[in-house]
Amino acid sequence: MSSAIVADDLRKSYDGVEALRGVSFEVRAGEVFGLLGPNGAGKTTTVEILEGYRTRDSGKVTVLGHDPAAAPRALRERIGVVLQQSEFTPLLTVHEVHRLFAGYYERPRDVDDVIRLVGLEEKRDARVKTLSGGQKRRLDLGIALVGDPDLVFLDEPTTGFDPAARRTAWELIRTLRSLGKTILLTTHYLDEAQQLADRVAVIQAGRIVSLGTPAELIGDAHKAEIRFQLNGEQVVVQTDDPTLTLHELTSEALANGSRLEHLEVRRPTLEDVYLDLVGGDENAE
């Protein structure tokens, strides 16, 4: 299978501080690739090098067969970028903003198609300033799609969303994937990466510390966990074989006539794995 992005030993320093210390990964055509990491880990620097906004100090990068540092027009025809923070002139309508951007591309998608795809058809003729925060992010996404890109960069696409808006955005990203788009997603929401990404790279202090499918990442980690309270005390048991362990625990409890209060069996989530990898201080974010 061909690669949409190849990054090989990327390095970048700012004023002598190493932001990237040899980042290598590959994004396959058609997959959703998640880049996870705490603030300052090198996520944004990596993505901005791939998007052509920043230059690298050393290493090799290919995006859709081009070197993004040269930012050739041919490459910009084929990528869509959703920035973390961007606004558009509040005075144009949703339809007008899409038309404006469609004009930049040789083969744009049908503007009304895109507006429907991102669910803004009811706001088609409304000015941008009347949109809610979530609708503005959808506008952002619509503008990234209007050039019919092969590769879409989504930088923390649901930051600041309420749960309902996040689920809508997830549906949208799944729709993009089903259209055959390659997606590079950065996020600090672990459930988001687990829900959406085919593969995930965890970046920490300028290096990739783990890379694989969410299942692989979880599979590499610790085993199932059984928690319960016995005589008011919290008990946590880690096990490779939860069926057997649970049977032993419950049999013993029944034989003793005691109860395992608040009994639960948990598989580790990507979050647990991630917190192990980045040292557990990510909760502050």
Add this chain to the structure above:
Amino acid sequence: MTLLFHQLAYEQRIFWRSREAAVFIFIFPLLLYVLLGSVYSDEIEIDGVAVPAADLLLAGLFGYGAANTAFGGLAIILVGRRETGVLKRLRSTPLPPATYIAAVLSSTLLIFALQALALVLLGRFVFDASTPANWLGFAGAAVLGVVCFAGLGVGAASLIRSAEGVSAVVNVVLLPMAFLSGSFGPTDDYPGFLDAIAAVLPLTYFLDIVDGVYLEGESLFADPKALGIVLAWGAVGLVIALTRFSWMPRER
């Protein structure tokens, strides 16, 4: 070329829909003309020559309008768009930066051309002012003014850090400059130190050129020294822009 017109059409739509821009950039110099034209009537003596006040003010506000539209307007638009990420976003599209800049400049020139026309019509029909003695030179002066002050506007945009501060900075520069250069009335009675400051300002020399083409029917190139100084100021702005301009918002 198609892309340039596409962008220009949207630049115009955005400008005229913005009440602040339309009032501050387009209406304000016309309003000042009406106010000052009502205060100063009759003739004003300049270097021993009596000139109708309405003519002198028209030329002065033409100069102020060029600076306000190209310097003020561009600095405000560019800083605002940079800080909200619009410029960064545009860099990821196939729109060539040169085409974008050309569209923004053409839009500025178009706005100022309409303003200059409104000024001439207002002068002619309300204050009985003269019409330009050299129409071609007058049109050339409009282009020259926009080029010089646009260069300074882009230069200023490269140096101004925040979208909140840009209007204030622009007006702190613009209004004293216009006052010292004589946009708002004769400067003959100004004390020597103010004249000394005025002697280095681009608007002073631009107004000399405007007076020449508008009142005396001179060619745009009649005063090479003034022309050189105006272009040099524009070039200074351009050099600052070329070395300091960024498409990216400042780090937050």
